[in-house]
Amino acid sequence: MTHDAMIDEWYPVGLFSQLDTNARKTALMGRPIEVAVEAEGHARVTSGDGRSLPVCVRYGHVWSSLGKPQKDLFAIPEADQPGRTLVDVGVIRVRCSPLRAVENFLDIAHFPFVHTDILGAEPHTEVQDYKVEVRQDADEVWATQVKFYQPQAAKSASGGITTEYMYRVPAPTCCVLYKTCPPRPGEWDVITLFVQPLAEDLCDVWPWMALFDDATPMTDLIHFQQTIFLQDRSILENQIPRLLPLDPGMEIPTRADLTSVAYRRWLKRHNYTYGAQLVAQ
Amino acid sequence: MTILGDLDALSFVPWIRRHAAKLGLSQAISHTSSQRIELEVAGPVDLIDMMELGCSLGPFDVWVETIHRTPVDGGGDQVRDRPS
Amino acid sequence: MPARTPVGPIALWRSQSGRAAASADRCPHRGMRLSHGFVRGEALSCIYHGWSYARAGNCLRIPAHPGLAPPETIRVPTHEVEECDGVIWVAVGEATAQPPRLQGVVPLRSLTAHAAVAAIEAAAGAKAGVDGFAWQPQSKLQIRLLLVPQGAEETLIHVLLDDDSSLSQRIAASRAVETLRRTAEDLETKATAP
Numbered sequence: 001m002t003h004d005a006m007i008d009e010w011y012p013v014g015l016f017s018q019l020d021t022n023a024r025k026t027a028l029m030g031r032p033i034e035v036a037v038e039a040e041g042h043a044r045v046t047s048g049d050g051r052s053l054p055v056c057v058r059y060g061h062v063w064s065s066l067g068k069p070q071k072d073l074f075a076i077p078e079a080d081q082p083g084r085t086l087v088d089v090g091v092i093r094v095r096c097s098p099l100r101a102v103e104n105f106l107d108i109a110h111f112p113f114v115h116t117d118i119l120g121a122e123p124h125t126e127v128q129d130y131k132v133e134v135r136q137d138a139d140e141v142w143a144t145q146v147k148f149y150q151p152q153a154a155k156s157a158s159g160g161i162t163t164e165y166m167y168r169v170p171a172p173t174c175c176v177l178y179k180t181c182p183p184r185p186g187e188w189d190v191i192t193l194f195v196q197p198l199a200e201d202l203c204d205v206w207p208w209m210a211l212f213d214d215a216t217p218m219t220d221l222i223h224f225q226q227t228i229f230l231q232d233r234s235i236l237e238n239q240i241p242r243l244l245p246l247d248p249g250m251e252i253p254t255r256a257d258l259t260s261v262a263y264r265r266w267l268k269r270h271n272y273t274y275g276a277q278l279v280a281q
Numbered sequence: 282m283t284i285l286g287d288l289d290a291l292s293f294v295p296w297i298r299r300h301a302a303k304l305g306l307s308q309a310i311s312h313t314s315s316q317r318i319e320l321e322v323a324g325p326v327d328l329i330d331m332m333e334l335g336c337s338l339g340p341f342d343v344w345v346e347t348i349h350r351t352p353v354d355g356g357g358d359q360v361r362d363r364p365s
Numbered sequence: 366m367p368a369r370t371p372v373g374p375i376a377l378w379r380s381q382s383g384r385a386a387a388s389a390d391r392c393p394h395r396g397m398r399l400s401h402g403f404v405r406g407e408a409l410s411c412i413y414h415g416w417s418y419a420r421a422g423n424c425l426r427i428p429a430h431p432g433l434a435p436p437e438t439i440r441v442p443t444h445e446v447e448e449c450d451g452v453i454w455v456a457v458g459e460a461t462a463q464p465p466r467l468q469g470v471v472p473l474r475s476l477t478a479h480a481a482v483a484a485i486e487a488a489a490g491a492k493a494g495v496d497g498f499a500w501q502p503q504s505k506l507q508i509r510l511l512l513v514p515q516g517a518e519e520t521l522i523h524v525l526l527d528d529d530s531s532l533s534q535r536i537a538a539s540r541a542v543e544t545l546r547r548t549a550e551d552l553e554t555k556a557t558a559p
């Protein structure tokens with residue numbers, strides 16, 4: 001384990017569909033990079049010093065790394081399931097730690113206060129116990145049996161329902177959310193949060209979705225998700241400290257924060273500390 | 282409550298005391314070593330859950346592997362083992 | 366609303382019954398700024414997960430666990446607040462005295478200068494005490510200024526005026542203070558220029 005354990009991970013650096021031969025100038029973990037898609041359709045990522053970086057294209061995005069990824073990008077089998085609408089939501093820049101953006105995505109207790117009348121509403125604020133584990137085979141954090149009352153769980157939902165969720169953290173700055181799918185009982189809608197760490201306290205968030213919803217226009221799906229993330233941004237940019245504390249000495253986690261604690265423990269275990277605060281203050 | 286892991290840090294015991302105080306829980310630490318800390322905590326079960334959760338993360342130089350809980354006579358606690 | 370004091374940012378709020386209160390601007394749960402919160406009755410709630418706090422700082426409710434009565438020990442640090450003569454005073458640490466009385470004046474406006482207190486004092490040719498200072502930029506215009514440092518480089522200026530001032534006097538005072546601010550900012554730039 002080295003200090004920069006996160007350096008060898010894959011990170012999203014752009015939407016494949018929006019790239020062309022004109023390089024998109026962006027950054028990865030404090031270093032300038034350029035991302036382009038060449039005429040023959042290959043994605044190319046170059047570091048500021050002219051080095052060609054590892055590349056893969058998956059889930060609508062171009063992924064890259066400053067180091068040497070030891071594994072392929074994590075799998076999302078549902079992405080290839082027929083009948084799903086794949087939604088490239090776009091990018092939202094947030095002035096916070098990339099790890100904070102993931103932690104917030106794992107949190108349901110804020111729904112009634114931050115996404116009022118959409119993902120939650122008072123007085124339905126109680127967070128029932130749910131299960132959290134680190135799946136050893138894949139080395140991922142999973143939270144299951146997460147249930148929450150929602151006035152409008154999805155664009156395709158009308159009226160309030162109790163929605164069930166599963167959360168999965170397959171990489172330090174990525175999270176996959178599975179959520180009951182109103183038009184198709186038995187299936188799960190997939191909503192992901194891919195976070196590009198620009199710096200320890202600045203990130204580009206790339207939500208992406210694979211839904212069973214052929215009724216709602218694409219622009220409405222994108223809008224719905226953007227509205228949600230803009231609400232989250234107003235929180236994320238106003239949390240103290242800006243980095244994610246791995247020592248909760250200045251905080252008071254409760255059972256509702258079980259996923260957050262499991263995520264932070266997992267980060268700590270792997271020495272994934274880019275964007276983390278190590279000593280509480 | 283028994284905390285197991287790599288606990289070889291002087292910072293942990295005061296950290297535990299501070300966290301318990303913040304939660305309004307009384308605590309008595311009966312054993313400390315580099316792999317095991319034993320303490321008795323008294324208070325409402327929700328707050329003891331919060332205590333366990335906080336300790337499972339702890340200060341950065343400590344790694345908590347597991348926390349076991351066993352009810353003590355007269356305590357309102359219930360067993361809730363959470364292997365990690 | 367957020368406010369800054371020499372010991373850090375605070376959340377300043379007024380309860381439904383009208384009483385002012387001040388707490389640290391950091392929720393003890395997971396660090397959200399409490400100045401973004403909302404007031405319901407006599408409590409301030411955090412906008413993130415809705416934990417609510419009394420004026421005395423103790424946590425009253427954790428919505429995710431409605432059955433739990435939060436212990437007295439879960440609390441946000443607070444500051445003593447006094448409201449008199451239209452001005453809200455916040456004590457930093459233990460208050461040793463009542464805030465100064467400012468009789469016969471009413472608050473006009475507050476503005477931020479990108480200059481230290483010393484530069485404003487120099488521009489006005491006066492020295493501020495606990496009750497600020499009286500400043501007379503022109504005859505028949507008597508202004509009281511309260512200066513609050515906001516970090517090392519900024520100062521919040523509260524402007525108070527005789528309570529029988531006419532509209533034109535209030536406009537003149539407002540302009541005069543803006544000029545004062547510009548002068549102080551120029552002084553500050555000159556002082557810090559290499």
Ligand code: FES
Nearest residue numbers: 392394395411414
């Ligand atoms: S951070 Fe304030 S309630 Fe959670």
Ligand SMILES: [Fe+2]
Nearest residue numbers: 104114115232
């Ligand atoms: Fe959210």
